[in-house]
Amino acid sequence: MYKVKLSHFEGPLDLLLFFIRRDEVDIYDIPIARITKEFVEYLKLLKQLDLEVAGDFILMAATLMQIKVKMLLPREIDEKGEEIDPRADLVKALIEYKRYKEVSEEMSFLESNQRKMAYRSNFENDYKENPVELDVLLKNITLYDLMKAFKKVLMDRKDEVFHKIVKLNVSIDEQIDYIMDKLEVKPQIDFVSLVKEMTDKIRIIVTFIALLELIKMGRIGLRESPNFNDFEIYRLSNG
Amino acid sequence: MDKIYSSVIESLIFASDEPIANTIIMNAIKEIDGTDTEISADDIETAVDELNKKYELNEQSFSILRIANGFIYATKPEYGKYLGYLSSEKSKRRLSQASLETLAIIAYKQPITKPELEAIRGVNSDYTLNTLLEKNLVTIKGRADTVGRPLLYCTTDEFLKYFGINKLTDLPKPREIEEIMKDEDFIEQKRKIMMNEIEENLELEIENNEQDENGNQAE
Numbered sequence: 001m002y003k004v005k006l007s008h009f010e011g012p013l014d015l016l017l018f019f020i021r022r023d024e025v026d027i028y029d030i031p032i033a034r035i036t037k038e039f040v041e042y043l044k045l046l047k048q049l050d051l052e053v054a055g056d057f058i059l060m061a062a063t064l065m066q067i068k069v070k071m072l073l074p075r076e077i078d079e080k081g082e083e084i085d086p087r088a089d090l091v092k093a094l095i096e097y098k099r100y101k102e103v104s105e106e107m108s109f110l111e112s113n114q115r116k117m118a119y120r121s122n123f124e125n126d127y128k129e130n131p132v133e134l135d136v137l138l139k140n141i142t143l144y145d146l147m148k149a150f151k152k153v154l155m156d157r158k159d160e161v162f163h164k165i166v167k168l169n170v171s172i173d174e175q176i177d178y179i180m181d182k183l184e185v186k187p188q189i190d191f192v193s194l195v196k197e198m199t200d201k202i203r204i205i206v207t208f209i210a211l212l213e214l215i216k217m218g219r220i221g222l223r224e225s226p227n228f229n230d231f232e233i234y235r236l237s238n239g
Numbered sequence: 240m241d242k243i244y245s246s247v248i249e250s251l252i253f254a255s256d257e258p259i260a261n262t263i264i265m266n267a268i269k270e271i272d273g274t275d276t277e278i279s280a281d282d283i284e285t286a287v288d289e290l291n292k293k294y295e296l297n298e299q300s301f302s303i304l305r306i307a308n309g310f311i312y313a314t315k316p317e318y319g320k321y322l323g324y325l326s327s328e329k330s331k332r333r334l335s336q337a338s339l340e341t342l343a344i345i346a347y348k349q350p351i352t353k354p355e356l357e358a359i360r361g362v363n364s365d366y367t368l369n370t371l372l373e374k375n376l377v378t379i380k381g382r383a384d385t386v387g388r389p390l391l392y393c394t395t396d397e398f399l400k401y402f403g404i405n406k407l408t409d410l411p412k413p414r415e416i417e418e419i420m421k422d423e424d425f426i427e428q429k430r431k432i433m434m435n436e437i438e439e440n441l442e443l444e445i446e447n448n449e450q451d452e453n454g455n456q457a458e
Contacts (some may be wrong), residue, residue: 118254
């Protein structure tokens, strides 16, 4: 499904490094209280958007708070009789992460150099397809929105209680023409009014399929509609 | 080495879609011209260097690169944009920061398990690993003998090709921890911290005088 990517932080360590860099603090002497506060504030923001990623961040927040508490207590002493800094493990992890982050930056440089060169057989499995960009075809509209609108139209349709046997005289091609004719008159039309006059369920279904077909062909696009549970169909210039 | 082998080597590399190893080139020559044919890995290296010199002199649009322990023809960077026009949107997409990070860790720590990788990154890496596996930049090389027998991940030849390197040791080296600490950046940062601390203490004092609220400052 759709995922909101909040920022360029790749994880809690990345975020901590950012704070450390921004606030110009010594990695070996992190002001744990301040960093924890900032971290938790960021976490609040993150939590609203993406719970799964926040999981890793919550773990880090808990670790930070644990360190903060330990800082207030008398220091533990290791076998050599030296005080153990409660931050030591975190610092180790941060530096380890920083090492690879640096390498990844250099690798990104290698990547951009190498991308300029093409090996033999480069196009074998990689010929250019029609430049159909999803953003153009589906503007601010998701599969779920389509589903909802479609369901609503079907639900709102009043069932008439009589039985009639009719031959299906509707085809996808016909409905494609129908939609394109409508769009000829108006540059855009919303889905609900497009199918409003259709009494047959099957006609609505075929029209919907025709819509999907047109999107696939790149002749029309869809975008958000101000109306609830609806969407707008618009003609593409190349269609 | 006979001059003719220069052309033989050229044709073998030219015909190969994947980087071709010097052992394969030597085998091909020895199979055809007899096992006593004198040709060494060094001869091939020299031949490739000379071929490249020739291409350079003739201003050719390509050269032979040493990639993934082999030789392969590649076009020169200045024609990249024209070639890019022909390739699909998908292949134009660069690797994400998460992918690069993950690859860097796998490249240096391989073979590595997912928990080890995630411990360094501090973040769940399922999705990133799957993407890399799909792109064939990373592969599974068996299981570790530790509890739970977790899968072991390694980089592939495709990875070397993607970054245009001959062998893993050609990758940029991660700096040693001491080196990071000696960094001017860090020294500069340390100096500023000293300043900051003085300022901070001052601010704190003023704050404390104004209101009797502390607790936020546990240090």
